[in-house]
Amino acid sequence: MAEKKCCCCELNSEKLKRLDQIIEEHKTMEGALIPVLHEAQELFGYLPEQVQQKIATGLGCSLAEVFGVATFYSRFTLEPKGKYNIQVCLGTACYVKGADKVLEKLEQLLGIKAGQTTEDGKFSIQDTRCVGACGLAPVMVINDEVYGKMTPDMVEGILAKYN
Amino acid sequence: MKTIKELDEIRKSVYEKVKTRVGVESKTEKKSILVCGGTGCTSSKSPKIVEELEKGIRERHLEDKAEVIKTGCFGLCAKGPIMIIYPRETFYTMVKPEDVEEILTEDIEKGNVVERLLAKDIETETLAHTLHELGFYKKQHRLALRNCGRINPENIDEYLAFDGYKALEKVLLEMTPSEVIDTVLKSGIRGRGGAGFPTGRKWAFAANVEADQKYVCCNADEGDPGAFMDRSVLEGDPHSVLEAMAIAGYAIGSNQGYIYVRAEYPIAVNRLKIAIAQAKEYGVLGSNIFGTDFEFNIDIRLGAGAFVCGEETALMTSIEGKRGEPRTRPPFPAVKGLFGKPTILNNVETLANIPEIILKGAEWFSSIGTEKSTGTKVFAVGGKINNTGLVEVPMGITLREIVYDIGGGIPNGKAFKAAQTGGPSGGCIPASHLDTPIDYDSLMQIGSMMGSGGLIVMDEDNCMVDIAKFFLEFTISESCGKCPPCRIGTKKMYDILDRITKGLGEEGDIEKLEELAQNIKKSALCGLGQTAPNPVLSTIKYFREEYEAHIKEKRCPAGACKNLVQYKINEEKCKGCSMCARNCPVSAISGEVKSPFKIDPQKCIKCGLCMQKCPFKAIEKK
Ligand SMILES: Cc1cc2nc3c(=O)[nH]c(=O)nc-3n(C[C@H](O)[C@H](O)[C@H](O)COP(=O)(O)O)c2cc1C
Ligand code: FES
Numbered sequence: 001m002a003e004k005k006c007c008c009c010e011l012n013s014e015k016l017k018r019l020d021q022i023i024e025e026h027k028t029m030e031g032a033l034i035p036v037l038h039e040a041q042e043l044f045g046y047l048p049e050q051v052q053q054k055i056a057t058g059l060g061c062s063l064a065e066v067f068g069v070a071t072f073y074s075r076f077t078l079e080p081k082g083k084y085n086i087q088v089c090l091g092t093a094c095y096v097k098g099a100d101k102v103l104e105k106l107e108q109l110l111g112i113k114a115g116q117t118t119e120d121g122k123f124s125i126q127d128t129r130c131v132g133a134c135g136l137a138p139v140m141v142i143n144d145e146v147y148g149k150m151t152p153d154m155v156e157g158i159l160a161k162y163n
Numbered sequence: 164m165k166t167i168k169e170l171d172e173i174r175k176s177v178y179e180k181v182k183t184r185v186g187v188e189s190k191t192e193k194k195s196i197l198v199c200g201g202t203g204c205t206s207s208k209s210p211k212i213v214e215e216l217e218k219g220i221r222e223r224h225l226e227d228k229a230e231v232i233k234t235g236c237f238g239l240c241a242k243g244p245i246m247i248i249y250p251r252e253t254f255y256t257m258v259k260p261e262d263v264e265e266i267l268t269e270d271i272e273k274g275n276v277v278e279r280l281l282a283k284d285i286e287t288e289t290l291a292h293t294l295h296e297l298g299f300y301k302k303q304h305r306l307a308l309r310n311c312g313r314i315n316p317e318n319i320d321e322y323l324a325f326d327g328y329k330a331l332e333k334v335l336l337e338m339t340p341s342e343v344i345d346t347v348l349k350s351g352i353r354g355r356g357g358a359g360f361p362t363g364r365k366w367a368f369a370a371n372v373e374a375d376q377k378y379v380c381c382n383a384d385e386g387d388p389g390a391f392m393d394r395s396v397l398e399g400d401p402h403s404v405l406e407a408m409a410i411a412g413y414a415i416g417s418n419q420g421y422i423y424v425r426a427e428y429p430i431a432v433n434r435l436k437i438a439i440a441q442a443k444e445y446g447v448l449g450s451n452i453f454g455t456d457f458e459f460n461i462d463i464r465l466g467a468g469a470f471v472c473g474e475e476t477a478l479m480t481s482i483e484g485k486r487g488e489p490r491t492r493p494p495f496p497a498v499k500g501l502f503g504k505p506t507i508l509n510n511v512e513t514l515a516n517i518p519e520i521i522l523k524g525a526e527w528f529s530s531i532g533t534e535k536s537t538g539t540k541v542f543a544v545g546g547k548i549n550n551t552g553l554v555e556v557p558m559g560i561t562l563r564e565i566v567y568d569i570g571g572g573i574p575n576g577k578a579f580k581a582a583q584t585g586g587p588s589g590g591c592i593p594a595s596h597l598d599t600p601i602d603y604d605s606l607m608q609i610g611s612m613m614g615s616g617g618l619i620v621m622d623e624d625n626c627m628v629d630i631a632k633f634f635l636e637f638t639i640s641e642s643c644g645k646c647p648p649c650r651i652g653t654k655k656m657y658d659i660l661d662r663i664t665k666g667l668g669e670e671g672d673i674e675k676l677e678e679l680a681q682n683i684k685k686s687a688l689c690g691l692g693q694t695a696p697n698p699v700l701s702t703i704k705y706f707r708e709e710y711e712a713h714i715k716e717k718r719c720p721a722g723a724c725k726n727l728v729q730y731k732i733n734e735e736k737c738k739g740c741s742m743c744a745r746n747c748p749v750s751a752i753s754g755e756v757k758s759p760f761k762i763d764p765q766k767c768i769k770c771g772l773c774m775q776k777c778p779f780k781a782i783e784k785k
Contacts (some may be wrong), residue, residue, distance in 0.1 A: 030502060031464070032485030038426065038465055072486040072643075073467030075426055091388030091585065092619045093545030095633055104770070107670040108748070129388035129637070132428065133551050134545040135240025139206075146206035146768075152772070 023058035084122035090129030099138035179351035201236030235399015278590035311399030330518035349525035356510030387586030390617030393511035446635035532558030536602035585614030588694030590701025626723035649692030669783035736781035
């Protein structure tokens with residue numbers, strides 16, 4: 001796992017200003033919390049405590065409420081992800097075609113488990129449910145690049161492209 | 164803002180350009196190159212193909228001879244990226260960006276067909292020049308998907324050309340809200356999101372409640388993993404959903420709609436945003452629609468990866484910005500839903516049917532399908548089947564027709580074992596029920612359900628105990644934790660299944676599973692928990708002997724459960740080439756070159772790599 005830094009030195013003030021703007025734009029909207037969290041995560045890549053606190057203050061709710069929502073939904077993450085986020089689809093169509101073996105190979109090659117990030121912060125692995133390309137099952141996605149009809153054998157070659 | 168007359172003019176002039184796509188002859192010489200821009204084909208580089216085509220057309224000055232249109236899904240995802248060139252309707256499959264040069268020279272410039280890019284029909288083995296010649300399309304009836312692969316979803320004019328927003332116009336100018344509800348009721352359409360509740364009845368409930376504010380919600384959360392029907396409708400024909408929501412708004416007396424869509428669907432979200440903006444610009448959304456005092460607006464809300472949010476009350480809680488936990492019903496959403504106001508929620512596919520029902524009439528719709536399940540159903544067919552993709556069939560068709568006639572059968576000469584419908588809430592249908600008609604009630608009767616349309620085919624290599632475990636693992640991680648039967652009960656069931664697949668099953672485990680299942684079904688708070696045991700129950704029902712083999716003989720008949728299989732080298736077949744030993748990741752194989760090798764069962768991690776690599780098929784799985 002990447003070493004944890006105190007988030008105030010990571011978060012630059014420009015992004016924080018943008019966050020203020022986002023909060024301002026959503027203030028009058030009913031049910032604004034989730035849309036704001038989406039945008040904040042887009043901005044920072046994850047939702048550190050400082051960001052959650054700012055959102056809580058800005059929208060007039062408690063930090064506990066923000067934390068509660070942020071941890072309920074699997075799309076929100078409180079930890080930064082690796083530079084390359086590798087998603088292996090474990091949806092039904094992919095699973096019946098052996099996606100678990102692809103994941104296994106990947107975990108073995110990178111030495112981490114799904115949900116973790118490599119020490120150097122380069123790769124993280126995530127198991128997801130259906131990325132909607134079931135016709136290409138089993139599917140692996142690295143950032144925005146989709147790799148279809150995967151076999152365990154293909155993993156190493158694909159990783160090499162990112163090294 | 165456009166007047167009715169202006170809209171009609173757009174319809175007329177654009178129809179002239181696009182009518183070849185529905186087989187109507189046209190004088191235009193210009194060819195339309197339709198390229199699939201759905202998620203599947205986009206993943207296999209269709210945007211690059213569009214780019215190359217546009218560049219090629221520019222460089223060769225072919226602007227008068229051809230245009231490129233990015234559409235929604237054609238359905239045959241297995242053969243993507245897909246391209247159709249009108250007016251000849253030539254159907255090219257597995258097109259690569261490198262093929263663009265040849266397509267432009269041969270097809271567009273010289274008028275020849277590029278035969279090597281045509282698909283072969285699996286059954287007849289002949290080349291198909293148009294999509295109608297493929298078995299895949301022959302039994303389909305594209306109704307909810309009518310515009311997918313036919314129009315440019317980012318251009319409202321093309322939607323208008325095929326009678327888009329005509330139904331809304333008819334409703335607002337010629338029908339009362341109760342006439343609209345009556346039509347929907349008479350059509351017999353039932354919810355396509357899974358439960359199959361009659362849509363007209365749902366609307367009538369909400370219409371009858373007095374309130375200062377009501378809401379129309381569209382469920383585009385599509386949580387069933389392995390299903391992509393709703394996504395394809397949104398990507399291919401977003402306006403049909405917007406139009407239907409406005410019609411629903413008029414019927415129940417609401418001026419505000421919400422579409423709750425998965426954030427994992429960026430293309431769909433983007434096309435929805437474009438469609439809403441265009442609809443507002445044309446005045447078919449907003450205030451004073453078609454000069455009446457009817458007002459309707461639609462907002463998009465993104466889901467954030469929680470399956471339970473597909474459940475209606477959880478979905479509404481989530482739109483309110485909270486943790487998406489379900490609420491007890493009653494009160495039903497039609498009385499007290501979103502923000503405490505009367506609300507209706509419909510699935511994307513349900514809505515996509517509505518404009519057609521209004522325009523063509525309830526009788527027309529109810530003449531398709533069966534008596535109690537009218538119309539069509541879209542299925543995302545995946546797993547061990549040749550033609551993976553999206554199909555839309557009239558209700559009442561048999562599973563056999565879907566798997567063999569449309570789906571082209573099972574790859575690699577393997578045998579069909581089961582089809583799973585209804586996702587984590589559904590069940591497995593075995594070969595003995597291949598002739599069951601696909602409709603809401605027949606599927607319920609055999610212990611599965613229609614579900615939202617995921618249809619995953621499994622062959623003899625899939626272990627049914629493992630599949631049941633897979634679905635329970637899904638439910639456990641997606642349970643919101645509010646009610647104990649779902650939170651704790653499913654975990655207990657999972658633990659038993661886990662033991663069974665590891666060879667630690669005990670006599671009586673099956674009965675324990677059945678008992679737990681019945682209790683969870685009776686006591687869970689929402690549909691997620693109430694249906695979670697279904698995959699286990701249906702596999703026990705049809706594949707009990709497979710469970711027993713695991714428990715009593717510690718054997719996995721499908722050879723899928725790792726702890727129960729052993730890899731062995733057949734000494735007679737082994738030529739001692741050492742290929743296996745060199746590939747084994749844990750050095751579990753040893754031997755002298757040119758004499759039979761051996762696998763050390765203590766070291767073997769059962770990855771199966773040796774079996775794949777052996778050139779002499781000498782490695783066996785027992
Ligand atoms: C756990 C759970 C998940 C659900 N997921 C979905 C979904 O992804 N999409 C959907 O349309 N309906 C889903 N439903 C069904 C909805 O609760 C609801 O019945 C449906 O959206 C109503 O629309 P319809 O009548 O048009 O089908 C789900 C239900 C449950 C219990
Ligand atoms: S199940 Fe993997 S992409 Fe759909």
